[in-house]
Amino acid sequence: TGLTITAVLPLCAGIALLAQQLELLGEKWEPAVPVVRWLMIYTVVLSGCQLVQVALNSAGRPRTTLMLRLVHLVALAIALVVLTRHGIEAVAIGQVIAAVLVTVLAAVIGARELAGFRLERLLASLGPALLGVAVMAAVVLGLGEGLPGDEVSALRLIALGLAGLVAYVVPVWLLDRTRIMQTVALVRGAR
Secondary structure (H helix, E strand, C coil), X not given: CHHHHHHHHHHHHHHHHCHHHHHHHCHHHCCHHHHHXXXXXXXXXXXXXXXXXXXXXXXXXXXHHHHHHHHHHHHHHHHHHHHHHHCHHHHHHHHHHHHHHXXXXXXXXXXXXXXXXXXXXXXXXXXXXXXXXXXXXXXXXXXXXXXXXXXXXXXXXXXXXXXXXXXXXXXXXXXXXXXXXXHHHHHHHHC
């Protein structure tokens, strides 16, 4: 779970950090920039929730995952009914709140129902990834301030995207390479 989230985080953080580049598709996309950022948070949170649900299913708890999905559906419906009149960004925030609610519920159930699942161990395993995201954000935002040219350009997107990727990979690799290599070996052995 930790490694999967470690793989999802740079994608979502990169998209969130570079969301303004969405305007490359045209100025009409400018209102979507903050929404994209919220939806990247939603994606990370929902990824964690889905991983716990897969584990619950594997442990013979499909009714529990069905209940979690129903809670998510109800939370999304309530968010839509309450927030739609406040605009698309408010709806995106509602999506994040619904996903966080269900993910917390799934984590609590997972900690109770799944042998070996320890929330504190999962959170600790995310330390290198969170540091990687912080370094990525610092590099992308700092470099973005210093780059000449238009705020929105394909060149800026490529330069900041590559710099952000390197900024994420280096600390994650330095701090977590043993676990990454063990997982790679495990996956290769499973083939």
